[in-house]
Amino acid sequence: MTFSSDDAFSQQPFSLRQFSLQELGWRAEFAQSLTLDDLEAGFPARVAAVHRDRYVLLAECGELEAVLPGRWREDAEAILPTVGDWVLVEQEQPRLLRVLPRHSLIERMAAGEAAMTQAIAANIDTLFITTSCNADFNPARLERYLAMARTAGVAPVIVLTKADLAADVAAYEAEVHKLGADLPCVALNATEPAALDALRPWLEAGQTVAFSGSSGVGKSTLVNTLAGRELQATGAIREDDAKGRHTTTGRELVACVHAGDVAWLIDTPGMRELRLGEADAGLEDTFADVLTLAQDCHFRDCLHEAEPGCAVQAAIVAGELEERRLLSWRKLARESAHAREALWQRHAREQKTGRLYKRIQNDKRAQKGNVDLAHRSRDRSDDKG
Ligand SMILES: Nc1nc2c(ncn2[C@@H]2O[C@H](COP(=O)(O)OP(=O)(O)OP(=O)(O)O)[C@@H](O)[C@H]2O)c(=O)[nH]1
Ligand SMILES: [Mg+2]
Ligand SMILES: [Zn+2]
Incomplete structure (x- = not known):
């Protein structure tokens, strides 16, 4: 853990550099x-x-x-x-x-059968959803990350890396624009120091940002560029399909110091799959276009399949809404509902076992109390005797 080269302390080992609570992001x-x-x-x-x-x-x-x-x-x-x-x-x-109570928490469903959420990072202000201007780019995956960030109360920014290697960066930017006109999107070369200027609006003093995305998109490369030091290991991607080799395995806070201001970066391991937890709040924002159209459907419980008077299908036919958006929303809404149900069932099960455990403990205590009382009355009768 260190800090960028334009800082006077940057040549000192990390442990010698101390940060005030404010610098650490205290609020x-x-x-x-x-x-x-x-x-x-x-x-x-x-x-x-x-x-x-x-x-x-x-x-x-x-x-x-x-x-x-x-x-x-x-x-x-x-x-x-x-x-x-x-x-x-x-x-x-x-x-x-x-x-201490968190102001934001990014989490997903953990891998495996048990209905458990896995925390990714807490008290984050901005999530840099990172993808590359190559075969990694996938709007449906970005929608997944957007729903996760917004459910967590974290502002998302799409970061398009490897802009230096792409013939038509504007085409990727146009695809991102379709995911929301107000969604910030920054295309950059993660290996160049200019990346810091491009992302500086989100790196004000005391801000904390996290990088997420598939393996090989350049999260660690960016963290190194922003920190001004080669702190995180990086790895080349496969030539044929642009897939990374899962170089980063842990998460860590890294200081980014510029002009005396300290911001915090969290690099994360590339995800093979992002399974959403309960994410209805984030889905509402991410699919605002679909949900706004749905308000004009003839039937309140319209499934936007083949119902008469369906405003969503009408918009698709008119070329105003990509059918992909409807399918993506449907898939993620189902996933969110499934996660909510699974988490709720586990919670109910645990409460039941918790109550059972407490009852056993209470019974034991009560039995012990009876024994104690028996002892005491015997003691008393002994006294008398
Ligand atoms: N030309 C160019 N290469 C880049 C850029 N960003 C990353 N790379 C290269 O892409 C490869 C993968 O970068 P990493 O930073 O290791 O990717 P990562 O997202 O951290 O991957 P994981 O740790 O596996 O999740 C490295 O060889 C980087 O040098 C970029 O903007 N331009
Ligand atoms: Mg990495
Ligand atoms: Zn409809």
């Missing part, structure tokens, strides 16, 4: 969640990296490591910290006390 709303007791017991720090139960943290006193209390892992309901989180650390020993 008034985090302070409001702390009580006087909290501040007596601990101090705030930001999670820079997670290695199993070991957390690398950045605090005003510098970089430190802390561990997770064991009981957090056992508690299915516990909120486990992720990169970007603010946590309270015990004064006496490097142990986490709790996670």
Whole structure:
């Protein structure tokens, strides 16, 4: 972890550079969640990296490591910290006390059968949805990322890398424009320092941004360019299909210092597949065109298939809406509904097991109480005797 070369501290090892709470991205709303007791017991720090139960943290006193209390892992309901989180650390020993309320959380459904969400990053202001001006470009995948970002309360920006290698960058930009007229889109060469100027509007002091997208699109290359140092490993892509080799495997906060301002970058591993969690809120924004048209359908519960008076189908026939948009919305809405149902069922199951566990504990305690009482009455009768 280091900072860009235009900063006076840039040649110092990271641990020597200390950041103020403001520089680390601290906000008034985090302070409001702390009580006087909290501040007596601990101090705030930001999670820079997670290695199993070991957390690398950045605090005003510098970089430190802390561990997770064991009981957090056992508690299915516990909120486990992720990169970007603010946590309270015990004064006496490097142990986490709790996670402060997040202003945003990017998450997806975890791989595997269990209905679990996987946190990607917390307290992010902007998600740079990264794709390349080549075979990686896929509007349906971008819509997936857009829904994820907006559900998380994070502003999305589409970053088109490898503009230096493409014959017609404007064609890619035009495709992005179809996903929303107001959606910011930046085409760049991730290996060139000019990329910093292009992304600077989102890198103001105290801002935190994350990069997501498929393997090989240049997320780590961009992070290195913005940080001014080769911090993240990068890897060449396959020539035939432009696919990357999954070079990055972890997530980490990297400082981007320019003109004395500090912003924070989070590189992420390229995703093979992004399965949406419950994402209805994000889908509403991402498919505003489809949903606005749907308000004019004759039937309120129109499925936009072959119903008479369907405004969505009429727009497709008139060439005003791409059929691809309707199909994409339908697919993601189904996925979101499925995730909501699965998460709800798991929650209900866990509550039930939780209640059962508590009842067993209570029964045990009650039995123990009876034994204690029996002992006491026997003691008393002994006294008498
Ligand atoms: N010419 C050119 N090459 C680029 C650009 N961006 C990335 N590359 C190259 O693309 C390859 C993959 O870049 P990485 O930064 O490793 O990609 P990544 O998105 O971090 O990939 P994962 O870590 O596997 O998810 C490297 O060889 C980079 O040098 C760009 O804008 N222009
Ligand atoms: Mg990478
Ligand atoms: Zn309809």
